[in-house]
Amino acid sequence: MQPAAVLDEVVVAVGRGRRGSGEHRALDGLSLSLAPGRVTALLGPNGAGKSTTVAVLAGLTVPSGGTAAVLGGQPGRESARARVGVMLQEGGLPTGARAEELVRHIAALRGSPDTAGPLIDRLGIRQLGRTTIRRMSGGERGRVSLACALVGAPELVLLDEPTSGLDPRGRAIVAEIVAELRDRGTTVLLSTHLLDEAERLSDDVAIILKGRCAALGDRDTLSAGALDTVSFEASMHLDLTSLCDALPEGCRALEVEPGRYRIEGPADARTLATVTAWCAQHGVMPRSLRTGAGGLEELYWRLTGSDGASP
């Protein structure tokens, strides 16, 4: 089947030196394709180009190089706008509008006013009443913005960090909705920072780094390529040099986030025993101790490296 969207060697140059000199490239030869009816998670550190990718697919940003196609044609053309639903990261809601009237308005513009009601109920938008967008919390705006992206039953849905700012219940609803969209055969691009969310909701994964696609493929295939790991959580800034010395040859210890540790190497009984023994010696309690293939998370950290992490 034809992909729902294809980006081929796309370049987006921005800002002629507002911060410093020279041309900055938000996308630098990014290639990506979205398989129809599948959920693709778009991962990458801040500034990697996730939002720009969404903007190109939505037809909001015209690439300065490469080619982009959405539903078999130019992104942002009239027939594409009618079939693509977009949730922008900043929400992009008119500040003087009320939630329900806005969702109903967008549904009417999309020619299917009937699709507004169910989403209004589902996302708790009726409860927002006469409050204008200006006075809403980030999470409330997120719900309105999501509803605006989903009205009119689009064939392709682009969601730029839909769960940021949402409470756990809001996140659960988004997860449910994404699963339903997939069941219905909708193609979804889900940009997110949450690796577990990506792992749970996606069929395919794209990891982008510095404006290029560093990994793209089926989630399970990509995860299978991940290295064996032992991971645990403990207090921050343990002495990793001492731990590395204790570990068998060929093992590497990393603090991937403050207080989260990973040992890469053979995840066997010997490694595990060494880790627990070292912890006991140093009075450290290893919580959430896990072994096995590191999955998406290990792959992400390996590809993005320590300098790929957000500041």
Place this chain on the structure above:
Amino acid sequence: MSTWALTARQAGFDVRLLLRNGEQLLLTLIIPVVLLVLLTASDVVSLGQPPGVPRVDAALAGVLAVAVLSSAFTSLAISTGFDRRSGALLMLATTPLSRTTILAARSLATLLVVAVQVVVLFAVAALLGWRPAPGDVATALMLVLLGTLCLGALGFALGGALRAEATLAVANAVFLVLLVAGGTALPTTSLPAPVAAIVGWLPSALLGDGLRECLAGETGPGGLPLFVTAIALGAWMLAGILVARRTFRWD
């Protein structure tokens, strides 16, 4: 949905938001109405109307110019600036609305708000004793339409180029200056002659003096015939459109 239907629907939505906004209402309705009453009731300032013409005729002409300036220029520039910052213009551009449709709808919404202003100001003026001749009113309405398009183009040029806060500051400052010395509420004949000769060609004064000419029989310092006024307003409109086409940013 056809482009026309989309434009109409979006314009309706824009009007609803505009009329609900308290600050905008203060600017577009309350200030002009208060000004109309004050200028009619008090004769501290000269409105330059010829002998025998009631004060309200000249006051209404000036206040109509203020009203158009407030909604077509100031309010449009500010809302454009803030809708760019919030990303609302981009979000709308991902719906079936094309970019042209979005701007056309916003222009149509502005015209509708001006229509509301005109109706309210005509009603208040009638209460204050204004008795218009039908021919003059038709000419005045044509000028109001042209002035709205002209100042609207300049409003888009401003709101589409600067940051939201800068737009807010500049649009309000320009409004205040033109309200006092831009040939809107008060005729350019009240200004020193050399200043008046320049100010008379600003869009605000072209509109204000033009309206005073049709509604109160006044002639401005240059004594511009109405068709020259119309051509000059059209030229400003073209300039606004050309600038906006080059500098308008959607984010």
